[in-house]
Amino acid sequence: MDTKKRSxxxxxxxxxxxxxxxxxxxxxxxxxxxxxxxxxxxxxxEKIATNILATRLQMxxxxxxxxxxNHPDSKAKVLYRLTQKGIDLLPIMIxxxxxxxxxxxxxxxxxxxxxxxxxxxxxxxxxxxxELKES
Amino acid sequence: MDTKKRSxxxxxxxxxxxxxxxxxxxxxxxxxxxxxxxxxxxxxxEKIATNILATRLQMxxxxxxxxxxNHPDSKAKVLYRLTQKGIDLLPIMIxxxxxxxxxxxxxxxxxxxxxxxxxxxxxxxxxxxxELKES
DNA sequence: TAAATTTGCTTGCATTTTGCAAGTACAAAT
DNA sequence: ATTTGTACTTGCAAAATGCAAGCAAATTTA
Numbered sequence: 001m002d003t004k005k006r007s008x009x010x011x012x013x014x015x016x017x018x019x020x021x022x023x024x025x026x027x028x029x030x031x032x033x034x035x036x037x038x039x040x041x042x043x044x045x046e047k048i049a050t051n052i053l054a055t056r057l058q059m060x061x062x063x064x065x066x067x068x069x070n071h072p073d074s075k076a077k078v079l080y081r082l083t084q085k086g087i088d089l090l091p092i093m094i095x096x097x098x099x100x101x102x103x104x105x106x107x108x109x110x111x112x113x114x115x116x117x118x119x120x121x122x123x124x125x126x127x128x129x130x131e132l133k134e135s
Numbered sequence: 136m137d138t139k140k141r142s143x144x145x146x147x148x149x150x151x152x153x154x155x156x157x158x159x160x161x162x163x164x165x166x167x168x169x170x171x172x173x174x175x176x177x178x179x180x181e182k183i184a185t186n187i188l189a190t191r192l193q194m195x196x197x198x199x200x201x202x203x204x205n206h207p208d209s210k211a212k213v214l215y216r217l218t219q220k221g222i223d224l225l226p227i228m229i230x231x232x233x234x235x236x237x238x239x240x241x242x243x244x245x246x247x248x249x250x251x252x253x254x255x256x257x258x259x260x261x262x263x264x265x266e267l268k269e270s
Numbered sequence: 271t272a273a274a275t276t277t278g279c280t281t282g283c284a285t286t287t288t289g290c291a292a293g294t295a296c297a298a299a300t
Numbered sequence: 301a302t303t304t305g306t307a308c309t310t311g312c313a314a315a316a317t318g319c320a321a322g323c324a325a326a327t328t329t330a
Contacts, residue, residue, distance in 0.1 A: 285319095288316080294308085295306100296305105300303075
């Protein structure tokens, strides 16, 4: 897949992996839901096209950000989860949320969550990481 | 320009503005250099194409992230700088660097900077914001 | 147990974005 | 007066995106 590296800059290398319009939305879904099926991603508000979703999931898996797991209930279903590398994107995600809060009008529920985050950023982070790691 | 919003999610809204492969590299250049000419951006390692650069700068300006200033020495030159909204992307940029440090091999100089950042994140942030604000 | 449905994709094709090379307009230097 | 520098624009080929339809295996329903 997209394997060429534009430079050695950490920002550039990171963008080469997840710097498109969709990857971080997939990661976001997994940070909220902890685990998602293929269909769950398709249901998100942004309405990602199914071929794009398949490509992105493959890319994120190749890059060790998400992992595919067997669904306990059915062989027809697949579970996607964040790896440690994916979970480590949480601080970036939080900062994006905080930036967006300053410059966009957010849904009330998200505002509430951000209030909680700002109250105790480190605490929130640690708690969320723990939850995402639990099997 | 790209003015449609995919959803009300802060992550999605943010990506709609600067979530492409190039915008954050432009912002990065301005965070390091404080101000850049059009030519300065073209000189960066990643070798952005000139038409893409023009489009991105316009987009970033329309979205209030960068501002165009007159160059003190010449009418032929233009200076680009970060606005407050652009400067506020610094925490995101720092977190991306910290993530990348964990998962990529970085150039030695960048590693040194990151060491400094980790020693005192808040202090670094404040100092850098102050520098970027100075005229 | 056969048929219908769910699930996770793949395929084909039109539209959009990107990337490269060349060109242009205005300012400044020679 | 001519050449050079600076900031773009334009044209076109290649790649990525987006939409709709198709498909195979697993599961549910009749």
